[in-house]
Amino acid sequence: MDGFDTRQAVIVLAATNCADVLDPALLRPGRFDRRVVVHPPDRAGRAAILRLHTRATPLAADVDLDEIAAETPRLVGADLFNLVNEAALLAARQGHEAVRRDDLGAALEKIALGAERRIVLSLEDRRRIADHESGHALVGLLQPESDPVRRVTVVPHGQALGVTLSVPEADRYHYSEGYLRARLTGALGGRAAEQLVYGAATTGAENDLQQVAELARAMVTRWGMSPELGLLAVEGVAEGNYLEAGVGAAATTRPHGDALFQAVDLATRHIIDACYSRAMDLLTAKLDQRARLSTRW
Secondary structure (H helix, E strand, O other): OOOOOOOOOOOOOOOOOOHHHOOHHHHOOOOOOOOOOOOOOOHHHHHHHHHHHOOOOOEOOOOOHHHHHHOOOOOOHHHHHHHHHHHHHHHHHHOOOOEOHHHHHHHHHHHHHOOEOOOOOOHHHHHHHHHHHHHHHHHHHHOOOOOOEEEEEOOOEOOEOOEEEEOOOOOOOOOOHHHHHHHHHHHOHHHHHHHHHHOOOOHHHHHHHHHHHHHHHHHHHOOOOOOOOOOOOOOOOOOOHHHHOOOOOHHHHOOOOHHHHHHHHHHHHHHHHHHHHHHHHHHHOOHHHHHHHHHOO
16 A cells, blocks of 8 residues: 555555454554454344344334343344344244244244254154253253353254253353353263263263363463463463474474473363363252253253
8 A cells, every 4th residue: 555645635444354364564554553343242232233123024022122132142233134034034934924032032043053953863862962951951050150041952953963052141251260160060061961861971072072171271371260370371272282382393482391281281171170070069969850851851
């Protein structure tokens, strides 16, 4: 953009959702001097967006857009438009004259969990899925620090055979250690239920374990929530760069030694083990309730 005549009123506007990969030369003074960060809308903003998108959509009396806004944290305008459109399509298929609350709920479930997969499952598989999801749901309900459990389904959606959806009552911008540990415990509730019921693990907890590992490692390396490491932010370890630290040129720029990497792994394991133990304790104390919850599905 060099060469513009300073006497001309030329304004250049640009937008991106990948600012982290822009060439630093593009952002130097004299290029783009003003940056405006657009954050996802808060609850009030989502409610206003929903009212905008439903102006031409007939809504039933049981629809409360403020309630829908509370159940859709982190969704942006395009997501909310998709939610209204999907609900209208579902209502039309059901022959409803107006979009009902359950239409919006089904649309939100489809967006959050993925499209329903119509596959035939054996009775044993259905029982295992129900036991797994009952573990997630019960552990979530038993922890006051957890987000409220909104939806539980044993119907396959997307890549998951069953899903437990927890949504906070209000938008969160700051997370306590107790809340993060409660999230880890809830995510491990499915594996804990499998262990209690069958005495063995299955592959059903794959996604749960991936989320648990990422969150626990971030607690150790980014947020100083580990007694072993203390108030230490460890560069590169949270993203897994340490795995390649001994290969080629990375070895010459590695900022930390092997002992620190081992300490990070050990501290991460301590957090995960403690949360898994808590999930087992919670479910063990409520074996009858978990069994009744599982058999309802």
